[in-house]
Amino acid sequence: MGSTEKMIKAASAGRDVRLAGDWTIANAARLSREVAGAPSDCTGIDATDIDMLDSAGALLLLNLASRSNLGPDRIALRTEHRDLFEAIARAAESEHAPEPERRWIGVRALEGIGAACNALWRNGIRLVGFLGLSLLTLFATLLRPRRWRLTSTVHHMQQSGLDALPLVSLLSFLIGAVVAFLGATVLRDFGAELFVVDLTTYAFLREFGVLLTAILLAGRTASAFTAQIGTMQSREEVDAIRTLGQDPIELLVLPRLIALVIMLPLLSVVATLAGLLGGLVVATLSLGIPVEMYINRVHETATLSHYLTGLSKAPVFALVIALIGCLEGFKVTGTAQSVGERTTSAVVQSISLVIIIDALAAVFFMEMGW
Amino acid sequence: MSEAVIRIAELKNQFGSQVVHDQLDLQVKRGEILGVVGGSGTGKSVLMRAILGLRPAQGGTIEVLGETVTSGVEPTRLRKRTGVLFQDGALFSSLSVLENVEVPLKEHYPELPPALRRDLAELKIRLVGLAAAAGTKMPAELSGGMRKRVGLARALAIDPELLFLDEPTAGLDPIGAAAFDDLLKTLQQALGLTVFLITHDLDTLYGICDRVAVIGQGRILTAGTLREVERFDDDWVRDYFHGPRARAARDATAQGGH
Numbered sequence: 001m002g003s004t005e006k007m008i009k010a011a012s013a014g015r016d017v018r019l020a021g022d023w024t025i026a027n028a029a030r031l032s033r034e035v036a037g038a039p040s041d042c043t044g045i046d047a048t049d050i051d052m053l054d055s056a057g058a059l060l061l062l063n064l065a066s067r068s069n070l071g072p073d074r075i076a077l078r079t080e081h082r083d084l085f086e087a088i089a090r091a092a093e094s095e096h097a098p099e100p101e102r103r104w105i106g107v108r109a110l111e112g113i114g115a116a117c118n119a120l121w122r123n124g125i126r127l128v129g130f131l132g133l134s135l136l137t138l139f140a141t142l143l144r145p146r147r148w149r150l151t152s153t154v155h156h157m158q159q160s161g162l163d164a165l166p167l168v169s170l171l172s173f174l175i176g177a178v179v180a181f182l183g184a185t186v187l188r189d190f191g192a193e194l195f196v197v198d199l200t201t202y203a204f205l206r207e208f209g210v211l212l213t214a215i216l217l218a219g220r221t222a223s224a225f226t227a228q229i230g231t232m233q234s235r236e237e238v239d240a241i242r243t244l245g246q247d248p249i250e251l252l253v254l255p256r257l258i259a260l261v262i263m264l265p266l267l268s269v270v271a272t273l274a275g276l277l278g279g280l281v282v283a284t285l286s287l288g289i290p291v292e293m294y295i296n297r298v299h300e301t302a303t304l305s306h307y308l309t310g311l312s313k314a315p316v317f318a319l320v321i322a323l324i325g326c327l328e329g330f331k332v333t334g335t336a337q338s339v340g341e342r343t344t345s346a347v348v349q350s351i352s353l354v355i356i357i358d359a360l361a362a363v364f365f366m367e368m369g370w
Numbered sequence: 371m372s373e374a375v376i377r378i379a380e381l382k383n384q385f386g387s388q389v390v391h392d393q394l395d396l397q398v399k400r401g402e403i404l405g406v407v408g409g410s411g412t413g414k415s416v417l418m419r420a421i422l423g424l425r426p427a428q429g430g431t432i433e434v435l436g437e438t439v440t441s442g443v444e445p446t447r448l449r450k451r452t453g454v455l456f457q458d459g460a461l462f463s464s465l466s467v468l469e470n471v472e473v474p475l476k477e478h479y480p481e482l483p484p485a486l487r488r489d490l491a492e493l494k495i496r497l498v499g500l501a502a503a504a505g506t507k508m509p510a511e512l513s514g515g516m517r518k519r520v521g522l523a524r525a526l527a528i529d530p531e532l533l534f535l536d537e538p539t540a541g542l543d544p545i546g547a548a549a550f551d552d553l554l555k556t557l558q559q560a561l562g563l564t565v566f567l568i569t570h571d572l573d574t575l576y577g578i579c580d581r582v583a584v585i586g587q588g589r590i591l592t593a594g595t596l597r598e599v600e601r602f603d604d605d606w607v608r609d610y611f612h613g614p615r616a617r618a619a620r621d622a623t624a625q626g627g628h
Contacts, residue, residue: 024529025479025482025490025528025529026479028479028482028486028490029479029481029482029483029486032482032483032486054529054561055490055493055494055497055526055529055561056490056529059486059489059490059493060486083559083560084560084561084562086560087497087556087557087560087561088493088497088560091493091496091497092493092496334510335463335510337463337510338510
């Protein structure tokens with residue numbers, strides 16, 4: 001077929017249109033232009049000269065016919081094209097999809113804000129509900145040692161606690177060094193380098209030891225909990241647990257919760273020590289403060305009340321991280337995509353909540369003068 | 371009718387030391403529906419992936435529509451002439467149903483006007499028996515049977531000559547499976563498709579397949595019409611085609627007069 005030759009050979013108005021060439025998807029763009037320019041008052045369509053016809057061509061043939069308000073019966077076809085054309089004509093007859101509703105962007109933005117607020121509120125309610133449910137189950141099993149999941153708890157203590165030890169200590173050590181450097185650059189101008197020790201000690205005893213550990217575990221453990229429980233949820237394992245007469249909270253949530261409540265304070269002790277060590281290294285190597293003097297100064301600055309105010313936040317953070325991690329896991333619905341979404345959400349939520357709680361606690365402790 | 375669109379000669383596939391296919395020969399003729407059957411783990415899906423050039427073969431040659439797939443070069447021209455339905459539809463989860471069907475059209479025929487592309491995609495969605503309103507849905511909102519239908523619509527979007535189907539009726543209820551079989555047969559006849567169909571479903575085999583190839587022991591044990599394959603002397607083939615389920619499927623076909 002010559003590419004310049006017209007595929008719709010329009011006779012003069014009011015007569016049959018003759019078609020030729022390959023009416024296939026490869027020519028569809030050209031055909032649709034020709035169909036758009038075809039006369040709209042023909043009395044019939046002669047398609048017997050069409051060599052090849054596919055479903056795209058059949059659709060265009062129907063479009064051409066509908067321009068002149070012709071029924072499919074007014075189209076003359078070769079016998080080998082008839083089956084295809086009829087199948088397409090039947091499918092094209094059924095209802096067209098409704099156009100998606102278009103609204104003003106401002107309305108959609110307002111709607112989005114509303115939906116986000118609503119989701120936040122409901123999420124909060126659900127988290128508090130989940131906290132209650134977990135505590136209830138905890139108290140119910142507390143007096144029945146037979147229902148304690150010791151193996152599982154110890155397994156999670158290792159996974160989320162012991163295995164995180166190298167990472168937590170390394171990062172705390174580095175942050176300790178950074179805090180000492182930062183303090184040194186300011187305090188050197190006043191000739192008060194020794195106060196670098198006070199700064200590092202205060203920072204790590206009251207805030208950083210616990211906060212750093214919590215943020216690291218929020219990234220490392222909350223995501224792991226969500227992925228583990230989420231995968232089980234999407235494979236209907238959680239439903240299987242329920243039908244076997246067991247309690248998913250008792251089986252999946254409590255071991256993780258208890259493991260984290262035990263391990264996070266222990267890890268933050270290590271983090272505090274590592275941070276002080278980082279400060280010590282900077283102080284001795286860069287500021288010329290002898291090791292002995294550093295240690296003496298730490299002894300003078302550090303009081304038990306400082307440390308307890310810092311450490312008192314650790315179980316709360318552990319609770320928040322474990323609960324959010326597990327709850328997001330239970331929210332997974334079916335698909336693998338959902339596991340990914342919930343894992344991201346668990347990390348974002350737990351890190352934000354840890355920092356918010358820490359800020360509120362700092363204000364509270366300050367006002368109380370502890 | 372006798373022209374072969376897929377020619378496989380002495381194909382060898384292996385994973386590490388585990389040989390899946392060795393000296394496998396098979397031809398698929400134009401315009402036929404070839405059913406590929408075999409026990410679990412005999413490499414039916416591996417064979418399909420090898421034919422599509424998705425995994426390199428360790429030996430032998432595969433020629434599809436006159437193009438050699440085993441040469442290591444991406445068979446780009448072939449992609450325009452074949453459609454594939456994967457086991458669970460393999461729909462793109464971030465796109466709506468309509469957008470999923472539009473993907474091959476956009477890729478292979480970018481010159482199509484958007485309105486025509488949309489009409490064509492919608493036509494394919496209706497052709498596989500879904501309401502046009504389903505076009506706005508996301509894949510996660512669909513049932514397993516609907517996902518397969520959308521997958522078929524996407525496979526058919528560019529009017530391919532050759533269609534690959536990996537267990538199209540697995541996981542569908544018997545009524546849905548029968549409807550899918552009918553749909554496939556209708557479309558195959560109307561569009562003149564050649565179909566390479568992997569299945570476990572005896573009803574599909576008896577209902578719509580022109581020829582059957584039995585895969586086992588790393589090669590094609592036998593290939594031919596159902597009558598010929600049923601008579602083949604092999605334990606697995608005998609158990610498969612002469613068990614109670616096969617008998618029921620055969621009786622149903624005889625009564626239904628397919």
